[in-house]
Amino acid sequence: MMPWRMGEGDPQRDAEGRLRNLLAIEGLREGEILEILDSAESFLGIGERTVKKIPILRGRTLVNLFYENSTRTRSTFELAAKRLSADVLNIAVASSSASKGESLLDTVDNLLAMQVDGFILRHPEAGAAHLLARHLGERAWVVNAGDGQHAHPTQALLDVFTIRHLLGPISERVVVILGDILHSRVARALIHALSILGCPQIRVVGPRTLVPPELQGLGVHVFHELEPALTGANVVYALRMQRERMDSQRLPSLEEYHRRFGLTAARLRLAEDNAVVLHPGPMNRGVELSAEVADGPQAIILEQVTHGLALRMAVLARLAGGNP
Amino acid sequence: MMPWRMGEGDPQRDAEGRLRNLLAIEGLREGEILEILDSAESFLGIGERTVKKIPILRGRTLVNLFYENSTRTRSTFELAAKRLSADVLNIAVASSSASKGESLLDTVDNLLAMQVDGFILRHPEAGAAHLLARHLGERAWVVNAGDGQHAHPTQALLDVFTIRHLLGPISERVVVILGDILHSRVARALIHALSILGCPQIRVVGPRTLVPPELQGLGVHVFHELEPALTGANVVYALRMQRERMDSQRLPSLEEYHRRFGLTAARLRLAEDNAVVLHPGPMNRGVELSAEVADGPQAIILEQVTHGLALRMAVLARLAGGNP
Amino acid sequence: MMPWRMGEGDPQRDAEGRLRNLLAIEGLREGEILEILDSAESFLGIGERTVKKIPILRGRTLVNLFYENSTRTRSTFELAAKRLSADVLNIAVASSSASKGESLLDTVDNLLAMQVDGFILRHPEAGAAHLLARHLGERAWVVNAGDGQHAHPTQALLDVFTIRHLLGPISERVVVILGDILHSRVARALIHALSILGCPQIRVVGPRTLVPPELQGLGVHVFHELEPALTGANVVYALRMQRERMDSQRLPSLEEYHRRFGLTAARLRLAEDNAVVLHPGPMNRGVELSAEVADGPQAIILEQVTHGLALRMAVLARLAGGNP
Structure with a gap:
C-alpha cells in the first residue's frame, strides 16, 4: 500500500539526465511537465481534424503490453500511437498464465529482439514499470500505464x-x-x-x-x-x-x-x-x-478523456524522440 | 420477436433528412439504396488489385464495437475500413462483463471523447443500434452490424x-x-x-x-x-x-x-x-x-461474401463522408 | 509422431514449380533457401532504422490465422507483415470452438472471398498447412507457422x-x-x-x-x-x-x-x-x-529472434510476390 521506493539512480532518466521513461510523477521537473503540457496543447487540435494523423512516429513500433484488462486505457494509448502513425502491437497477457517477474522480462527481451521502440505497460504489481525500465536501460523506453496501486502518471x-x-x-x-x-x-x-x-x-x-x-x-x-x-x-x-x-x-x-x-x-x-x-x-x-x-x-x-488522448500523444512523441 | 419499433423522429437521418446512420432497411429510400449499390460496384474492383487500398478515409478512426463474438462480421468490417485507409479500433466486450444499456453508452461516451468518427456495433439486444444512434446525435455515426433478432442491414x-x-x-x-x-x-x-x-x-x-x-x-x-x-x-x-x-x-x-x-x-x-x-x-x-x-x-x-466487403466499403465511405 | 507424408504433387509449388507456399523444409532446393537467406540479410538492417517500414507489400492483406495461442510467433509475423506495410488481420480461433478440418476450410473460404492475399497458419494438427495449401491452389499462399509436431519451417x-x-x-x-x-x-x-x-x-x-x-x-x-x-x-x-x-x-x-x-x-x-x-x-x-x-x-x-523477424519478412515478401 505504501508508495514504491526507487533504488539508486533514477530509472526515469538516461545517463545525461534526460527524461527517458515515464514511470511516476515523482521526480519530474516543473519545466519538463510544462513542456509536455504545451506539446499536448498542440496535439489537441489534431483530433478535431478530418484527417487525425500526423507522421511523426511513422515506422516506429510501440507495444501495448497489458497484464490487466483495461479497454479504456488500452484504447487511448492505441489511438494516440496510431494518430502519430506508429505501428502498434497489442499484447494481452492473462495474469493467470504469467508467472510474475521473470515472465515479464523474458517477454520483453523477445520483443526487444524484434526491435520495438517502446512499451506501454499495464501490470497489477506495484513497481513493475520501474523494474522494466531498469531492465531496458537505453534499449527502449516505457510508459507506466498503471502498476497496481502505485502509479499511473x-x-x-x-x-x-x-x-x-x-x-x-x-x-x-x-x-x-x-x-x-x-x-x-x-x-x-x-x-x-x-x-x-x-x-x-x-x-x-x-x-x-x-x-x-x-x-x-x-x-x-x-x-x-x-x-x-x-x-x-x-x-x-x-x-x-x-x-x-x-x-x-x-x-x-x-x-x-x-x-x-x-x-x-x-x-x-x-x-x-x-x-x-x-x-x-x-x-x-x-x-x-x-x-x-x-x-x-x-x-x-x-x-x-479528450485531453488524455492529446497528453498521451505528447508523451509518446517525446519518449519516442519525434518532434511535433 | 416482433420488429423493434422506432419512436418519434428517424434515428437513421440527420436534421436535413440525409442518411446519417445505417440501422435497418426500413425507412431507406429506393434512391439511397441504389446509390449505395452503385458505389459498391465501384469498390468491387479494388479487391482485385494488387494494392487493395484507397485513401478516402485516411486518418478517420472507426470502432468495431462487438458485444457478441462474430469473427466473420468483424473481419469484413475491419477489412472494409482498412481498405479505405481508416484506422480501426477493435473492442470486444464480453457480454458477461457488460451490464446492459448504461455500460454501452458510457463506453461510447468515452470513445466519443477520443474523437472517433463512427461505430460498427454488434450487440445481442434488439434496438441497441437505435439506442446508440439517438444517443450519438450528430456527434458520430453508427452501422448496425446485428442487434439480436432485430436487424443486420x-x-x-x-x-x-x-x-x-x-x-x-x-x-x-x-x-x-x-x-x-x-x-x-x-x-x-x-x-x-x-x-x-x-x-x-x-x-x-x-x-x-x-x-x-x-x-x-x-x-x-x-x-x-x-x-x-x-x-x-x-x-x-x-x-x-x-x-x-x-x-x-x-x-x-x-x-x-x-x-x-x-x-x-x-x-x-x-x-x-x-x-x-x-x-x-x-x-x-x-x-x-x-x-x-x-x-x-x-x-x-x-x-x-466478396460483395459484402465492397458493400460495407460503400456504406462506411458514405457515412464517413468520403467520396469514392 | 511420424513425419506427415505428402501425397502426389508438391503442395509447396505452383504448376511451374515455383515456391508458392512455405510448408516444410523438406522439398526446398538449396538455391531457394540461399535466396531467402540473402533476402533476409537485406531486411536485417530495416529493424535498425528509425523508420522500420518499407512499402513493398502495401495494400496486401495477410491473415494471421491462429488455432493455438502463441503470442511470440504471432507477434513476429505481425511485425514482419507491418514492416512490409501489409495490412494484417489477426484471427484467433479457440480450439474448443473449432470443429476440425471442415471448420478451417470454411473459415478460409470466407476469408478468400474477402480477397486476402495469404495466410500464416498455426494449427495443433499435423498436416493442417498442407491441407490448406492443397485447398487454396493458386488462390492464395500459406506459411506454416507450426502444425502440431509436424513442421515450423x-x-x-x-x-x-x-x-x-x-x-x-x-x-x-x-x-x-x-x-x-x-x-x-x-x-x-x-x-x-x-x-x-x-x-x-x-x-x-x-x-x-x-x-x-x-x-x-x-x-x-x-x-x-x-x-x-x-x-x-x-x-x-x-x-x-x-x-x-x-x-x-x-x-x-x-x-x-x-x-x-x-x-x-x-x-x-x-x-x-x-x-x-x-x-x-x-x-x-x-x-x-x-x-x-x-x-x-x-x-x-x-x-x-531478431533474425527470425528479418527471415519472416523475406518469406512473406517472396510469397506475396513483392521484391525487396
Missing part, C-alpha cells in the same frame, strides 16, 4: 493539463481532492503534479479512515468535512470509491458515504462560481458525486 | 447487390425465401429491401409454424410446399435453420425438415435455368440445402 | 540464417543438436535444412529413448553421451525439453537429464572456441542448459 498529467487548459495557471487555483486519498494512486500522483506546478492550496477531504491527518506532511490541507473544504475551491476532483473499502470496514456504507461526502449540486455551490469537477472515471453516480453533478455543466469528465 | 444490402450484380434489375426477378421467416432478421430485412427496389414477386416458403399465413400482409406470397414456390423462380434464398427451433417444438426434426423443405438439385431444377442460390452463411449442409446444391454452380454464397 | 530457416550470419557458410561447420530429437519438429526441420546446405557433420545427442540409433539413416551422427558430441563443434543447438516426456517414462527426471545432458559452461568448453549456442525458446534454464550458458556470451538466442 499520464492520468495526473492529463488532470493538470485539463485544469490549466480550462482555468489557466495551476499556481492560481485552489484544488480539492475528495475521497479515498490513502489508497489512491490517482490522488498521490495528482498531489505531486499540483505541487510541482506551484498550486497554492491543495485540500484533501474524506473520512479519517481514508484521509489520515498525517497526510498534512505532504503539504496538503486535510479536511474531514466536505463543506469547509469546498468553500473557495476552483477545482473539485472526486475519486472513485472502491467497493472493497466497505468490506475492509473503513467505511460504514456507500449511502452513508454519499450522505456525508457525496458531491451534490447544493454542496458544489459552496465552491467558486466557475469551479470545475473532475473524475478519473468510471464514475459511481450517487456515491462520490450525484448524477446531477456528474452530468451537469461544471463536470468536465469527458474533456479529461 | 448490410446483409440485406449485400444480398440485393449480389442479385442485381449477377441477374440485373431486381424489378424483373422472382425471389423465393426459404426457411424460418418468422424469426429471421435476414428474411425481414431482405423482404423490405426487395420491396423498396420493386421486386415483382417475393415468395416465402416453409412450415406453417415458421411461415405463418399472416405474413401475406407484408406483400409476400406464402407457400407451405417447396415445389410450387420454386417454379419460375430466379433467386432462391435459403435461410440458416436454427437448431433451437427444434427444441421449441416448432419443427419435428432436421431430417424431416430437409425431407420436406431442403433445397436439393432435383428441386432446384424446378426454378429457372439461370436461377441462383444465396445463403447468409454459415450453411447447414444437409438441412436447408443439400451439399450438392451448396457446392454446385448455381450457389453464389462466396460471391455474397 | 521458418524456425529452421532462421536457425541456419543465424549460423551463416555469424559463422559463415554452413558447409564448413560442425553442428550438434541436443535433446529430444525423436519428437521435435524443430530438430527434424533443422537437420533437413543443414543437409540441403551441405553441412559436413550433423551430430544428434540425447538419451536412447529420445535419440534412437535408427536416426543414423537421416545422415546424422548419433551420440548418447554429450562430451564426445561436443568435441570440435562449432554450433550447439539445445532443444526445449518437454515436460510430458517425463510422464511418458522416456526420461527418469529433469535433474537426471540435466546431470547427463545439460549444457553447462564446463561442457561447452569442449566445443570450438568461437562455438555458438542456439535454442528455439522459451528456455528451461537448469534443464537443457545451465543459466550460465543461457545468459553467457556464446548464447545467441535473442539474435535468433
Whole structure:
C-alpha cells in the first residue's frame, strides 16, 4: 500500500539526465511537465481534424503490453500511437498464465529482439514499470500505464493539463481532492503534479479512515468535512470509491458515504462560481458525486478523456524522440 | 420477436433528412439504396488489385464495437475500413462483463471523447443500434452490424447487390425465401429491401409454424410446399435453420425438415435455368440445402461474401463522408 | 509422431514449380533457401532504422490465422507483415470452438472471398498447412507457422540464417543438436535444412529413448553421451525439453537429464572456441542448459529472434510476390 521506493539512480532518466521513461510523477521537473503540457496543447487540435494523423512516429513500433484488462486505457494509448502513425502491437497477457517477474522480462527481451521502440505497460504489481525500465536501460523506453496501486502518471498529467487548459495557471487555483486519498494512486500522483506546478492550496477531504491527518506532511490541507473544504475551491476532483473499502470496514456504507461526502449540486455551490469537477472515471453516480453533478455543466469528465488522448500523444512523441 | 419499433423522429437521418446512420432497411429510400449499390460496384474492383487500398478515409478512426463474438462480421468490417485507409479500433466486450444499456453508452461516451468518427456495433439486444444512434446525435455515426433478432442491414444490402450484380434489375426477378421467416432478421430485412427496389414477386416458403399465413400482409406470397414456390423462380434464398427451433417444438426434426423443405438439385431444377442460390452463411449442409446444391454452380454464397466487403466499403465511405 | 507424408504433387509449388507456399523444409532446393537467406540479410538492417517500414507489400492483406495461442510467433509475423506495410488481420480461433478440418476450410473460404492475399497458419494438427495449401491452389499462399509436431519451417530457416550470419557458410561447420530429437519438429526441420546446405557433420545427442540409433539413416551422427558430441563443434543447438516426456517414462527426471545432458559452461568448453549456442525458446534454464550458458556470451538466442523477424519478412515478401 505504501508508495514504491526507487533504488539508486533514477530509472526515469538516461545517463545525461534526460527524461527517458515515464514511470511516476515523482521526480519530474516543473519545466519538463510544462513542456509536455504545451506539446499536448498542440496535439489537441489534431483530433478535431478530418484527417487525425500526423507522421511523426511513422515506422516506429510501440507495444501495448497489458497484464490487466483495461479497454479504456488500452484504447487511448492505441489511438494516440496510431494518430502519430506508429505501428502498434497489442499484447494481452492473462495474469493467470504469467508467472510474475521473470515472465515479464523474458517477454520483453523477445520483443526487444524484434526491435520495438517502446512499451506501454499495464501490470497489477506495484513497481513493475520501474523494474522494466531498469531492465531496458537505453534499449527502449516505457510508459507506466498503471502498476497496481502505485502509479499511473499520464492520468495526473492529463488532470493538470485539463485544469490549466480550462482555468489557466495551476499556481492560481485552489484544488480539492475528495475521497479515498490513502489508497489512491490517482490522488498521490495528482498531489505531486499540483505541487510541482506551484498550486497554492491543495485540500484533501474524506473520512479519517481514508484521509489520515498525517497526510498534512505532504503539504496538503486535510479536511474531514466536505463543506469547509469546498468553500473557495476552483477545482473539485472526486475519486472513485472502491467497493472493497466497505468490506475492509473503513467505511460504514456507500449511502452513508454519499450522505456525508457525496458531491451534490447544493454542496458544489459552496465552491467558486466557475469551479470545475473532475473524475478519473468510471464514475459511481450517487456515491462520490450525484448524477446531477456528474452530468451537469461544471463536470468536465469527458474533456479529461479528450485531453488524455492529446497528453498521451505528447508523451509518446517525446519518449519516442519525434518532434511535433 | 416482433420488429423493434422506432419512436418519434428517424434515428437513421440527420436534421436535413440525409442518411446519417445505417440501422435497418426500413425507412431507406429506393434512391439511397441504389446509390449505395452503385458505389459498391465501384469498390468491387479494388479487391482485385494488387494494392487493395484507397485513401478516402485516411486518418478517420472507426470502432468495431462487438458485444457478441462474430469473427466473420468483424473481419469484413475491419477489412472494409482498412481498405479505405481508416484506422480501426477493435473492442470486444464480453457480454458477461457488460451490464446492459448504461455500460454501452458510457463506453461510447468515452470513445466519443477520443474523437472517433463512427461505430460498427454488434450487440445481442434488439434496438441497441437505435439506442446508440439517438444517443450519438450528430456527434458520430453508427452501422448496425446485428442487434439480436432485430436487424443486420448490410446483409440485406449485400444480398440485393449480389442479385442485381449477377441477374440485373431486381424489378424483373422472382425471389423465393426459404426457411424460418418468422424469426429471421435476414428474411425481414431482405423482404423490405426487395420491396423498396420493386421486386415483382417475393415468395416465402416453409412450415406453417415458421411461415405463418399472416405474413401475406407484408406483400409476400406464402407457400407451405417447396415445389410450387420454386417454379419460375430466379433467386432462391435459403435461410440458416436454427437448431433451437427444434427444441421449441416448432419443427419435428432436421431430417424431416430437409425431407420436406431442403433445397436439393432435383428441386432446384424446378426454378429457372439461370436461377441462383444465396445463403447468409454459415450453411447447414444437409438441412436447408443439400451439399450438392451448396457446392454446385448455381450457389453464389462466396460471391455474397466478396460483395459484402465492397458493400460495407460503400456504406462506411458514405457515412464517413468520403467520396469514392 | 511420424513425419506427415505428402501425397502426389508438391503442395509447396505452383504448376511451374515455383515456391508458392512455405510448408516444410523438406522439398526446398538449396538455391531457394540461399535466396531467402540473402533476402533476409537485406531486411536485417530495416529493424535498425528509425523508420522500420518499407512499402513493398502495401495494400496486401495477410491473415494471421491462429488455432493455438502463441503470442511470440504471432507477434513476429505481425511485425514482419507491418514492416512490409501489409495490412494484417489477426484471427484467433479457440480450439474448443473449432470443429476440425471442415471448420478451417470454411473459415478460409470466407476469408478468400474477402480477397486476402495469404495466410500464416498455426494449427495443433499435423498436416493442417498442407491441407490448406492443397485447398487454396493458386488462390492464395500459406506459411506454416507450426502444425502440431509436424513442421515450423521458418524456425529452421532462421536457425541456419543465424549460423551463416555469424559463422559463415554452413558447409564448413560442425553442428550438434541436443535433446529430444525423436519428437521435435524443430530438430527434424533443422537437420533437413543443414543437409540441403551441405553441412559436413550433423551430430544428434540425447538419451536412447529420445535419440534412437535408427536416426543414423537421416545422415546424422548419433551420440548418447554429450562430451564426445561436443568435441570440435562449432554450433550447439539445445532443444526445449518437454515436460510430458517425463510422464511418458522416456526420461527418469529433469535433474537426471540435466546431470547427463545439460549444457553447462564446463561442457561447452569442449566445443570450438568461437562455438555458438542456439535454442528455439522459451528456455528451461537448469534443464537443457545451465543459466550460465543461457545468459553467457556464446548464447545467441535473442539474435535468433531478431533474425527470425528479418527471415519472416523475406518469406512473406517472396510469397506475396513483392521484391525487396
